[in-house]
Amino acid sequence: MLDATLKTQLQSYLTRLQHPIELVASLDDGAKSAEVRELLDEIASLSDKIMLLEDTDASQRKPSFAVRRAGSDMKIRFAGIPLGHEFTSLVLALLQAGGHPPKVEAELIEQIKALPGQYDFEVFISLSCHNCPDVVQALNLMAVLNPNVRSTMIDGALFQAEVESRQIMGVPAIYLNGELFGQGRMTLEEIIAKLDTNSAARDAEKLNAKAPFDVLVVGGGPAGSAAAIYAARKGIRTGVVAERFGGQVMDTLGIENFISVKATEGPKLAMALEEHVKEYGVDIMNLQRALALKPVAGGVEITLENGAVLRSKTVILSTGARWRNMNVPGEAEFRTKGVAYCPHCDGPLFKGKRVAVIGGGNSGVEAAIDLAGIVAHVTLLEFDSILRADAVLQNKLRSLPNVTIITSAQTTQVTGTDKVNGLNYKDRVSGEVQHIELEGIFVQIGLVPNTDWLKGVVNLSPRGEIEVDAKGQTSVPGVFAAGDCTTVPYKQIIIAMGEGAKASLSAFDHIIRDGAH
Template identity: 60%
Template sequence: MLDANLKAQLQNYLQNLTSTVELAVFLDDGPKSKELNELVQEIATMSPLLNLVELDGSNERAPSMLVRSVTNNTEIRFAGIPMGHEFTSLILALLHSGGHPIKLSEEIIEQVRNLEGEYAFETYVSLSCQNCPDVVQALNMMSAINPQITNVMVDGSVFSQEVYSKDILSVPAVYLNGQPFAQGRMSVTEILNKVDVNAHSRQADTINKKEAFDVLVIGGGPAGASSAIYSARKGIKTGVVADRFGGQLQDTMAIENFISVKATDGPKLVASLEEHVKEYDVDIMNGQRVKKIIESDVPGGLIQVQLENDAIIQTRSAIIATGARWREMNVPGEQEYKGKGVAYCPHCDGPLFKGKSVAVIGGGNSGIEAAIDLAGIVSHVTVLEFDTSLRADAVLQAKARSLGNVEIIMNAQTTEVLGNGNHVTGLNYLDRQTNETKSVELAGIFVQIGLVPNSQFLEGTVDLTPRGEIITNNHGETSVAGVYAAGDVTHTPFKQIIIAMGSGATAALGAFDYLIRTPNAAEEELVVEKETQAA
């Protein structure tokens, strides 16, 4: 089942087990059950601390497997075969159930341990989804800490009837105690914010007690990570506040133009970035969104950054690196059917539309790449391009046109998403040449029409372009003294990872230059106060 390389890696990892882990399989007569049984039998031979046990499987999905900690009595399940992107989830489940330390802060571990009540999570995934493992691993870690929490990864392609009955058309899809809980990538912090009613107030109290930073980086993508590293290397007090570390890079698959690295993917690069940032004394506040920035009333005074939980962070300078997000169509039905047929990640959600007809909105590189990828899974792909010609590279256009199940329609303006209340059934578009409204029957719509800067919280604070991009000078400085910006949220004409990293370094150096040239108003006020008291 496992090739020699994977087997060697797994045996090496399993040397870190310190306590007994029980494995159980629940099988039927199908070929997938045979594959899973072979996998579990093979894994069980790799460590004396792995024990195969027989359990009653009458209420279990088949094929599925159970990973149980004998010491902590915790349980983690995998329904289907946890290979592909989920193989790492299986390895971590074995390690965490066998006593290997969990890479979460003591504060988070204690918060998970103290959760009261029973939490039975089900996480529906596709093995080609790069976002799914983060959610599976987050819930598995929680399950390995608290016996009252369980999680089962469910491979949607194996349990397609279950997925169909629940109208799941986007992964990862998480259910809690049988009810829909969340869709999309989530961290442990975000999950805790939803299940722990006091989490927000505790986080706000902790953040409010922090001393002022010299530099506060807002955003954890390539630009934010670069800014944090360059700032910390200057020996100044540096903090990072981010909705999710890695940002949009987490959703990027093939990366082949990152200089010195021939090929990688977004999640791998994000892991490397986070590891590099953590090499320095940087205070990372993950799972937090900024509500607004309040400019100081005096030159060199402290800038206030207000979070959505109403916590206030004070800093002498700030670097905004909030990146961009997928642009939406803004047509009737899009919001109603988001996650019910309207999708933005073909790698994640494509397998859920196997054998069905879908549309791709957009004829740029991302749109045509999506069409090519989907063509190998679905029965038919209709590409709708607003303009008179495609904007994708010629080689991509040639590949798409060579595929028999890909249809490209120009001059097409999508006007409405159609559905039956549960999921997408089609769309309407305007033929801009004939001014005629036409309809297409389909099961899924993949939107690939570019990016929108994440700058809404800055309106009225710093100067923005009509597109909402932050205007900066060649030092990365915005229109507000002490506030800098970097990456895709700025008006830089090229949105590339390597350019974002470079602009992050520029903004950090610009902020440092500002700090050494600008008197610290807060310190001066303290000196005056002490002198007054002495007198």
């Protein structure tokens, strides 16, 4: 099941095991159980510290297996075959159960160990979901550190009956003690913050006590990371406050146009960005949402959602953008109940079903192509009279037998009862309203800048983008901006990085030349 190269790499990792571990298999006579057995046999053969056992508990999902430190009651379980994006989750579970220390701050480890109560987590995933491993790995680590935490990964494609009964139409879907806890990507810090209800007040107290910065970057995506690195290299006090470090890059699967890097994935790039920023001693304040910006004597104040106020001589706004909604009746009601925004994550949940993709740009056409290999039929609807995607993508799409393309189509309503059962659209040529019966809708119609909190403070374009000059300066002295939240054309990672660097150099120049104190 594992090729020779992967076996060699895994065997090298397993030399780091400090304690014996047990793989406890719950299997039946099915083909998938045979695959799990083959995988576990291969893993056990790579280290004398790994023992393979049979689970006698008939109530366990089959196929599944537990990973635990020998002699412990550690509660990590994989229901399915954790390959694809989840293979890293399996490797980390093996290492951490075997005593290899996690790369997590000591303060967060103590916070996990101190959690009171019992926590039985189940996370439904798809093996093609690039957001799911973050959740699985976070919950597994919690189960390693706290004996009151149980973590189970469940492959939704393999346990479709459970997916149907719980009406799961988006992954990762996280359940805690049988109740829905969260939907979509969550980091370890986000999970702990949601469980530890007093953490927000403690965070606010710590943040309020921070000394003023020279440069404070709001946003931790490519633009914000570049800005922070360029500022820190100048030897000035630099901070980054981010709602989610990595930004929209975390939701990007394939990146093939980042110069000098032939191919990478968004989460990998985001991790590399964060590691690079940390090398310069930048104060990273993650999971913090900015609510207000206020010019004051000697600089700028940023008020956060938890009430904390940060002060800085200059500020660089790099808040990025988010997926644009259709804003039609039924969209919000059926989000995660058939309305989705990530075809890579949620596509496998619609295997054999009929879906629509809204949007005829590159993202929409790429989504339709990917989904056509999974679902029964894809209908692509484009508002304009023509598709805007690259010609090579359009040619591929039109070659697929299970795809219908409808142009001049304005989606007017998402229909359904407890979940999506169709959509209505208006033919913009004839004016007639049409209905399509389907089970899923993937929205791919562009981005909206995250600038609502800046209205009335800095000048925004009619599209809500921050207006900047050639140096990244906004309408407020000492406040600069970069990336997808600005009026700079062409929303690309490499452009955002360049703009972030430029804004940072401009901020430094402002401090030096304008004598900001």
